[in-house]
Amino acid sequence: MTIMNLVFDFGGVVFRWAPHEFLQRLLPAQAPDAAAAQRLSNAFFESFGGDWAEFDRGTLAVPALAPRIAARTGLSLADVHRVIAAVPHELQPLPDMVALLDDLRTQGHRLFYLSNMPAPYADHLEAAHPFLSWFEAGVFSGRVQLIKPEPAVFALAERQFGVAGRELLFIDDVQRNVAAALAAGWNALQFENTRQVKSDLQALIKT
Numbered sequence: 001m002t003i004m005n006l007v008f009d010f011g012g013v014v015f016r017w018a019p020h021e022f023l024q025r026l027l028p029a030q031a032p033d034a035a036a037a038q039r040l041s042n043a044f045f046e047s048f049g050g051d052w053a054e055f056d057r058g059t060l061a062v063p064a065l066a067p068r069i070a071a072r073t074g075l076s077l078a079d080v081h082r083v084i085a086a087v088p089h090e091l092q093p094l095p096d097m098v099a100l101l102d103d104l105r106t107q108g109h110r111l112f113y114l115s116n117m118p119a120p121y122a123d124h125l126e127a128a129h130p131f132l133s134w135f136e137a138g139v140f141s142g143r144v145q146l147i148k149p150e151p152a153v154f155a156l157a158e159r160q161f162g163v164a165g166r167e168l169l170f171i172d173d174v175q176r177n178v179a180a181a182l183a184a185g186w187n188a189l190q191f192e193n194t195r196q197v198k199s200d201l202q203a204l205i206k207t
Contacts, residue, residue, distance in 0.1 A: 003187060003205045005163045006104060008135075009148075009172040010115035010125070013191045014101070015091040019045055022090050027079060043073045044083065048116065056116040058142035088124035096194035098131055105134050109205070113138035114157050114170065116147050137161050148172070149180030169204060171197055 011017035023030075023044065024037035031037035045052045051068045054060035066080045073080070105111055113135050117125070119142035126132055139146075139157045146153035158165050165185040172178050173191040181188035189200050 003167065003169045004108065005110045005112065005161070005168045006201075006205075007112045007114050007157070007161075007168050007170045007186075008101075009170075009174070009177065009191070010113055010117060011091060012173040013094075013171060013197075014097050014113075015093055015125070017091060022086075023083065026083060026086055027075075030075060030079070040073065044069055044075075044080075053116075053147060055118050056141050057147050058119055058145050062120075088121045088128075091121070091125060093129060093131070094194065100194060100198055101131070101134060104201075110163075111135045112157070112161050112163075112168075114148065114153070114172075115139070116141040118142040148174075148177040151180065151184055154181060154184035154186065169201075171201075 008014055020031075020034065020037040020041040023040050024032075024034065027040070031040045048056065051060060051065055055062075055065050062081075062084055066077060066084060069075065069080045069084075070077045075083075101111060111134055115122075115138070117140045119140065122140040122142060137160055139153065139160060141147040141153065144153070144156060146156060148154075154165065158168070161168070165181075166187070168186045170178070170181040170186050170188040171191050172181070172188070175190055178188045178190045187204065189197065189204065191197050
């Protein structure tokens, strides 16, 4: 079967997202080396579970989130707010992926997105990056109060895209999200880098 409908995750796939490197650059005193930065990232973002997942979901706002992060990390509240405010600016497009997206749409593929993203960050990305108009539709978790890898968010995406899961190919850098997509009846592959995903796409889809 020819798969023409491609669904992309954003952070870590279309946009740069390496949280430990980000924290090491932003807070060098608190994250002086890679190991310290990884520990701080794990505590700050809770591996994108816990409080941060509720922020992604849209059920926890910054005024409530920031003190919780400060309490568990030992960071000052000012530093926590600094990190939260800097995240959307850290999410810069990966040029090779933008070029690939352009190629795919030129070839006639339909582009969609499914991203765990708080609504304020989603607003920023839409305002800052005109190429997002290439996507026919998409789901940001913070706007629908559902997050990957929950089955319900894949069902919602199918309805919003108007495409059956078996006709969708999902690209995400997180294995549990790829597994959830497969369990929902979608086609899926895990993103490692642009060269790899381009090769995998060529093997999975016909243009």
